[in-house]
Amino acid sequence: MNTRYLTKASIIAAIYLVLVLVQMIPLPIASLTFGPVQLRLAEGLVLLPLVEAAAVPGVFVGCLLSNTILATYSGFGLVDIVGGSLVTLVAAILTSKMKSKFTAILPPVILNGLVVSSWVSYFTKVPYLIVVLGIAAGELASVAIFGNLILYVYEKASKIREF
Numbered sequence: 001m002n003t004r005y006l007t008k009a010s011i012i013a014a015i016y017l018v019l020v021l022v023q024m025i026p027l028p029i030a031s032l033t034f035g036p037v038q039l040r041l042a043e044g045l046v047l048l049p050l051v052e053a054a055a056v057p058g059v060f061v062g063c064l065l066s067n068t069i070l071a072t073y074s075g076f077g078l079v080d081i082v083g084g085s086l087v088t089l090v091a092a093i094l095t096s097k098m099k100s101k102f103t104a105i106l107p108p109v110i111l112n113g114l115v116v117s118s119w120v121s122y123f124t125k126v127p128y129l130i131v132v133l134g135i136a137a138g139e140l141a142s143v144a145i146f147g148n149l150i151l152y153v154y155e156k157a158s159k160i161r162e163f
Contacts, residue, residue, distance in 0.1 A: 016062025
């Protein structure tokens with residue numbers, strides 16, 4: 001690993017954390033960063049591994065830090081800190097292997113929808129299928145809309161840097 005790679009990963013982790021913290025400020029939508037219905041804007045960053053290798057550790061560390069901070073609000077504790085962060089890591093790795101934006105959207109949506117929902121359903125006592133739909137729909141919106149916006153900006157910034 002070189003300094004550029006570590007710097008990119010650190011910046012991506014910081015952006016993830018800042019996006020979660022900013023979303024926590026307006027209390028009515030703060031609960032959308034965790035719970036049976038999730039729309040975590042920072043999850044849009046999980047599409048970035050499609051074009052940037054440093055995004056894999058970046059989104060993992062950003063998610064790990066965010067889940068650690070959110071543990072006091074969510075009540076999901078260590079299972080979300082470790083489990084949720086590992087789901088993001090696996091989704092980022094799988095996303096980095098995808099061939100298109102469309103297929104890159106699938107790992108985070110499917111993994112978060114199916115895996116994270118298991119403990120969120122358990123702790124919130126909301127039926128698993130409802131939680132799967134709530135988390136997968138929020139993840140899809142975050143990755144498809146915000147993730148594509150991030151890819152667009154990243155690709156434009158990369159072209160500017162080439163000059």
